[in-house]
Amino acid sequence: xxxxxxxxxxxxxxxxxxPPSSDGTHERNTQMPTPRKRVRVRQVLAGACAVPLVxxxxxxxxxxxxxxxxxxxxxxxxxxxxxxxxxxxxxVVQQTVEAxxxxxxxxxxxxxxxxDKLIAKVLQQSSSKTLPDxxxxxxxxxxxxxxxxxxxxxxxxxxxxxxxxxxxxxxxTYEGKLYGLQPVTNTIALIYNKxxxxxxxxxVPTTWDELEAASKKxxxxxxxxxxxxxxxxxxxxxxxxxFMWSNGGEEKDIATQQTADALQLWVDLVKDGSASxxxxxxxxxxxxxxxKAGKAAMMVNGPWQFPVLDSVAGLNYDVxxxxxxxxxxTSVAPLGGETWTVPQTGDKARQAAAAKVxxxxxSDANQLALAKARQTVPTRTSLLGExxxxxxxxxxxxxxxxxxxxxxxxxxxxxxKAATKIYTAMQSAMTSGExxxxxxxxxQAG
Amino acid sequence: MLPxxxxxxxxxxxxxxxxxxxxxxxxxxxxxxxxxxYPLVKNLVMGFQEYTTRTFFTxxxxxxxxxxxxxxxxxxxxxxxxxxxxLFTAGSILGQFTIGLALAVFxxxxxxxxxxxxxxxxxPWLIPLIVSGAVWKWILDQDNGALNRMLRATQLTDARPGxxxxxxxxxxxVVMVNIWIGxxxxxxxLFGGLQDIPDELYEAAALDGATGWRAFRYVTWPLLRPxxxxxxxxxxxxxxxxxxxxxxxTKGGPANATQTLATQAYQLSFVEFDFGQGAxxxxxxxxxxxxxxxxxxxxxxxxxxx
Numbered sequence: 067x068x069x070x071x072x073x074x075x076x077x078x079x080x081x082x083x084x085p086p087s088s089d090g091t092h093e094r095n096t097q098m099p100t101p102r103k104r105v106r107v108r109q110v111l112a113g114a115c116a117v118p119l120v121x122x123x124x125x126x127x128x129x130x131x132x133x134x135x136x137x138x139x140x141x142x143x144x145x146x147x148x149x150x151x152x153x154x155x156x157x158v159v160q161q162t163v164e165a166x167x168x169x170x171x172x173x174x175x176x177x178x179x180x181x182d183k184l185i186a187k188v189l190q191q192s193s194s195k196t197l198p199d200x201x202x203x204x205x206x207x208x209x210x211x212x213x214x215x216x217x218x219x220x221x222x223x224x225x226x227x228x229x230x231x232x233x234x235x236x237x238x239t240y241e242g243k244l245y246g247l248q249p250v251t252n253t254i255a256l257i258y259n260k261x262x263x264x265x266x267x268x269x270v271p272t273t274w275d276e277l278e279a280a281s282k283k284x285x286x287x288x289x290x291x292x293x294x295x296x297x298x299x300x301x302x303x304x305x306x307x308x309f310m311w312s313n314g315g316e317e318k319d320i321a322t323q324q325t326a327d328a329l330q331l332w333v334d335l336v337k338d339g340s341a342s343x344x345x346x347x348x349x350x351x352x353x354x355x356x357x358k359a360g361k362a363a364m365m366v367n368g369p370w371q372f373p374v375l376d377s378v379a380g381l382n383y384d385v386x387x388x389x390x391x392x393x394x395x396t397s398v399a400p401l402g403g404e405t406w407t408v409p410q411t412g413d414k415a416r417q418a419a420a421a422k423v424x425x426x427x428x429s430d431a432n433q434l435a436l437a438k439a440r441q442t443v444p445t446r447t448s449l450l451g452e453x454x455x456x457x458x459x460x461x462x463x464x465x466x467x468x469x470x471x472x473x474x475x476x477x478x479x480x481x482x483k484a485a486t487k488i489y490t491a492m493q494s495a496m497t498s499g500e501x502x503x504x505x506x507x508x509x510q511a512g
Numbered sequence: 513m514l515p516x517x518x519x520x521x522x523x524x525x526x527x528x529x530x531x532x533x534x535x536x537x538x539x540x541x542x543x544x545x546x547x548x549x550y551p552l553v554k555n556l557v558m559g560f561q562e563y564t565t566r567t568f569f570t571x572x573x574x575x576x577x578x579x580x581x582x583x584x585x586x587x588x589x590x591x592x593x594x595x596x597x598x599l600f601t602a603g604s605i606l607g608q609f610t611i612g613l614a615l616a617v618f619x620x621x622x623x624x625x626x627x628x629x630x631x632x633x634x635x636p637w638l639i640p641l642i643v644s645g646a647v648w649k650w651i652l653d654q655d656n657g658a659l660n661r662m663l664r665a666t667q668l669t670d671a672r673p674g675x676x677x678x679x680x681x682x683x684x685x686v687v688m689v690n691i692w693i694g695x696x697x698x699x700x701x702l703f704g705g706l707q708d709i710p711d712e713l714y715e716a717a718a719l720d721g722a723t724g725w726r727a728f729r730y731v732t733w734p735l736l737r738p739x740x741x742x743x744x745x746x747x748x749x750x751x752x753x754x755x756x757x758x759x760x761x762t763k764g765g766p767a768n769a770t771q772t773l774a775t776q777a778y779q780l781s782f783v784e785f786d787f788g789q790g791a792x793x794x795x796x797x798x799x800x801x802x803x804x805x806x807x808x809x810x811x812x813x814x815x816x817x818x
Contacts, residue, residue: 185565185785192568210785214566288655298765300783343677344654346766361655410569482784493767498679500767512588 141419143173147187148202148404151178154373158439163200166426172419185211192216197409199420205237205248205405205472206300210479212240218408219243223421231467233401234445236475246405247428250442253399254308255466256389257357257371258364260382262289266363270386274331277389281340284363291340293353293362296332298493301349303485304400304473305366306332306492308388311398311471317484318476320491321503321510327391329495329502336496346496357383368402369441369463385462399470403442443467487512555798558791565785573788580792589768589776597772597800600687600758601751607691608747612698613740617728619699620706630703637696645760648689652676652761676762679769686761686770690754697750698743705739706732738811745808749801773797 144167150159156178167174177198179187185207191197192214203211211217220226220243227235227244231251238246256277258270266284271277281291295305309332310317315325335341342348348356350367357365358378366388375383387397406424408417426432433444437453443464444453454464474481491509494500500508559580561573584590619630636644651658652675660672675685709732717723717731755774758764764771764779773793781790 186782189565189568189785192565193571210565214564214569216569298763298767342655343674346677347649347762486779486784490768493765494679497677497766497769508588 141172141415143175144200144416144420144423145198146174146176146200146202146423147184147191147198148176148178149181149184149204150202151180155440158436162427162432162436163423166423166432169426170419170422172423174423188216195412197411199408199411199416200423201407201409202404203246203407205234205246205251205401205403206474206481208238208246208405208407209240209474210482211407212243212245213479216409217245218410218417219245220247220408220421220424223408223418225421225425229448230445231401231447231470233470233472233475234403234405237401237472238405240478246407247424248403248405248445249428249433250437250440251401251403251445251467251470252369252442253402253463253466253470254305254366254368255385255387255399255462256364257367257375257383257385259357259360260384262360262363270384271364271389272386273389273393274391278331278334278338278340281335281364282338285340288361290342290356290362292335292364292366293341293348293356294332294345294366295348295350295353296345296489296492296496297347297349298489299349300482300485300489302346302489302492304402305350306488307400307471307473308366308397310488311400312388312395313391316476317473317481317488319510320484320488321507323503326503326506329492329506332492333495333502346493369460372441372459385459387462387466396469397466399466401467401470401472403445552798555791555794558788559795561788563787563791567787576788580788581796584780584789584792584796589771592768593771593773593776596683596770597752597774597797599683600690600754600770600772601748603684603687604690604694604751604754605744605747607687608694608698609740609744611691612695612743613702615695615699616702616706617732619703633699634696636693641693641756642760644689644693645757648692649676649761652685652689677766679767682762682766682769686758689761690751690757693757694747694751698747701743702736702739705736709735738814741811742808745804745811748804749808752797752801752804773800 146163148159150156159178160176163176164174181204184202184204188197188201188203188211197216201217208217225244225247227238227247230248234248234251235244238244238248256271262284263270263280266286268280268283269276271280277292284291296302306328309328310320310325313324313328315322315328332341332345336343336345342356342362345353350371353362353365354367354371354374356362357367358375358381369385375381388399390397406427408420408424411417427436428445430446430449433446433449434453434456436442437444437460438457441460443460444450447468450464450468454461473485477484487509490512491502491505494508495502495505558573560575560577561567562576562579563573567573615633619626654660654672654674654677657675659675663669664672673681675681713731713735714727717727722730753774754772755778758770758772758775759778762770764775774797777790777793777797779790780786780793784790
């Protein structure tokens with residue numbers, strides 16, 4: 067912030083997004099010498115913007131005359147959009163992004179929206195040319211947004227994904243170009259109640275046969291052996307993937323014996339009463355509630371449930387990768403987590419600065435810090451040993467991540483259609499008694 | 513606006529007065545055009561376009577003719593959704609109307625506490641649908657739901673029906689909840705209609721020996737007919753487009769057992785981001801609603817004349 071005071075004032079006020087930004091959340095760390103004056107300028111401008119807002123004339127910095135020719139020094143603030151709207155993620159991400167801003171010398175204006183509102187918001191901003199400078203996307207959405215042309219390839223700014231877990235790179239790559247960098251990832255694994263298993267004398271299952279036997283033995287009274295989410299949304303598909311992939315199933319053609327066998331396992335678990343029939347309506351949060359209440363001895367779920375589980379007094383749990391079809395096979399789970407991108411805002415200088423923020427968020431230090439604070443796993447494989455040594459509770463998930471795959475690696479933007487087919491087949495096999503293979507064939511054809 | 517148009521025009525003014533009148537209509541007309549006309553036209557056009565996430569950035573939506581309609585109507589889910597939509601609507605209306613009418617007739621009598629009970633009846637109307645959906649989802653839960661616990665307590669059955677997890681029961685369960693939501697509307701409007709029937713008619717009918725069922729059949733029903741028509745047609749239009757309650761309870765599942773045209777349009781547009789196909793499905797739904805809307809207008813015209 068060594069630039070003359072007058073210029074940044076004018077610029078940051080103009081670039082500020084209209085009303086939402088005046089909530090003061092990012093006024094906190096401002097280094098401007100005369101905050102009051104700045105706010106007043108912004109208020110006046112916000113008022114002036116109110117009328118021509120429909121024309122998107124004041125929508126944001128994207129359609130501003132490009133400051134590219136005058137050099138990167140003109141960039142004083144960057145708009146960041148993500149969906150970490152809940153605590154503790156909100157604070158963790160706010161602090162990390164702000165620290166990156168300070169390091170690069172720009173002020174960060176971050177906005178967080180609820181998870182299910184992000185894509186709608188991005189599409190809106192896409193059409194009104196008001197995309198933020200730095201945009202976070204859920205990793206399976208990246209290719210679809212990249213296909214729309216709204217993102218800049220990170221290669222343009224010299225960013226590479228060397229040393230990253232391959233599945234993570236696949237998810238952030240579209241038509242051979244890297245569009246996002248993802249600092250941390252997560253996946254799902256088998257979480258089990260240590261006390262219930264010990265009491266029943268059941269050892270932790272590692273294969274499908276063991277899973278079935280253990281689930282049956284652990285089912286007692288109103289407690290089921292295992293819980294998972296087979297809901298008719300992408301969440302249900304995501305939970306099914308470790309079973310499908312570990313058995314060699316592929317999303318490009320789901321009507322195979324491998325996928326049918328995986329589906330048969332889920333059908334059998336419900337049929338012999340080891341899992342509730344309600345799994346077809348449970349979200350992952352519902353599954354967690356069942357486990358938390360002791361109504362399920364084991365569950366398929368992710369590390370983001372740790373804070374909830376840790377809040378339950380006397381609940382002892384541990385994590386292992388999702389059981390594999392036969393001993394010696396590899397568990398292949400789906401990769402979760404969010405990737406950071408640089409949208410095509412048309413302002414090269416701002417994009418270059420935004421790319422620096424993305425790089426900073428992905429530094430070794432930040433990967434480790436974010437993974438620790440957010441119960442996730444670093445994506446740079448060289449960091450995993452150090453990470454597990456510091457966070458032994460994350461070992462089960464870290465193991466699972468090493469062999470995990472991305473959902474969009476094979477089909478790219480066509481993934482949503484395939485995901486719909488998978489849960490459609492899953493539901494008809496589990497509720498209407500349709501044979502798994504024929505249910506999969508029907509869904510594949512539909 | 514219909515009664516206004518009917519009123520005999522006074523021939524006192526010239527052009528200026530015409531203009532003055534037009535100015536009074538202008539705000540309403542502009543409002544209708546901007547908030548009803550534009551979205552409708554946009555939706556119609558979108559149904560013929562390849563309108564995807566790409567469109568938002570590039571602004572390009574290639575014209576694809578009837579391709580969206582072919583895809584939507586050719587998909588195996590379409591037949592199912594259409595049948596479900598009709599079953600859902602018919603079942604909901606039948607239940608809402610019958611129970612609503614019975615309650616309305618019941619509340620014609622005055623008895624202590626009638627006012628309190630009548631206001632209680634409005635409760636489902638006052639609760640946000642999202643909340644109703646969440647609460648009913650608990651009630652209908654297979655393992656720990658209140659309904660199945662009550663069934664067990666009666667000792668009559670040991671079964672725990674999967675209200676929301678069985679493909680045969682789910683549609684009925686969703687219809688049941690929607691009936692619960694629709695009763696206040698039916699009961700209130702019909703009750704209003706009943707108030708308009710003069711007591712003398714019942715007294716005269718009683719002298720002729722028509723009481724109870726016969727009074728209802730020959731006095732209440734014929735005089736209530738115009739209100740009944742309006743309630744039914746409005747009910748059908750409201751029910752065809754029900755989305756929130758199905759999303760809250762089953763999201764169209766299990767295995768598409770409760771998938772309707774409305775949920776299908778939502779799925780296509782906002783989950784799969786195929787806005788063209790979503791719009792096409794929505795347009796088909798609008799078409800069905802339109803048939804009933806025309807019917808409604810005709811009926812309400814008859815009622816004014818009658």
